[in-house]
Amino acid sequence: MQYxxxxxxxxxxxxxxxxxxxxxxxxxxxxxxxxxxxxxxSNFDPNLYGLIISDVIMPGKNGFDLVRFIKNEHPQIPVALxxxxxxxxxxxxQRVFNIDQIYRKPVFLKTVKKIIESALAAG
Numbered sequence: 001m002q003y004x005x006x007x008x009x010x011x012x013x014x015x016x017x018x019x020x021x022x023x024x025x026x027x028x029x030x031x032x033x034x035x036x037x038x039x040x041x042s043n044f045d046p047n048l049y050g051l052i053i054s055d056v057i058m059p060g061k062n063g064f065d066l067v068r069f070i071k072n073e074h075p076q077i078p079v080a081l082x083x084x085x086x087x088x089x090x091x092x093x094q095r096v097f098n099i100d101q102i103y104r105k106p107v108f109l110k111t112v113k114k115i116i117e118s119a120l121a122a123g
Contacts (some may be wrong), residue, residue: 002109005050007116010040010066012058013084016105018054020082023112037061046074046119051119053112055105056083056090078119082107 007024009031011017018115021031032049034040040054054072056084063081070079080101083090094102101118103111 006032006048008040008044008049008052008054009033010035010037010052010054010058010063012036012055016055016107020107020112023107023109024053024116027113027116028110029116037063038067040066041069044069046077049077051116052077052079053115054079054081056081057085058101064093064097071098078122080115080119 007029009017009020009022009024012035012091014035017033017035021033024031034043034062037054037058040052043076052066054066063083067079067081070077078100080103081099082103082105084105090102093099100122101115103115
């Protein structure tokens with residue numbers, strides 16, 4: 001991920017999305033917040049984003065739908081999913097969907113820093 005690229009934050013709960021965005025800003029990056037997968041996909045520009053951080057469970061399309069879109073169209077862009085529901089099935093889905101990173105909610109500054117550092121190391 002290049003430093004000049006933005007980080008797309010996707011969560012249907014605006015307060016959660018805005019909190020993650022504040023962590024991203026505190027770490028020196030520019031977040032763009034959307035509140036649905038549909039909005040993320042319809043406005044997606046692969047030249048703009050260097051990383052996507054998305055919730056899993058949302059109304060309509062979910063985080064796995066977003067991963068499928070990104071990995072099919074732009075596999076070079078890392079995706080980190082966050083979820084309040086984390087179990088063995090979630091880990092199995094991580095392998096099936098080729099998800100770069102997956103973390104349990106709530107997400108704090110330390111976790112967002114780890115997500116960004118992992119994306120930078122991979123890119």
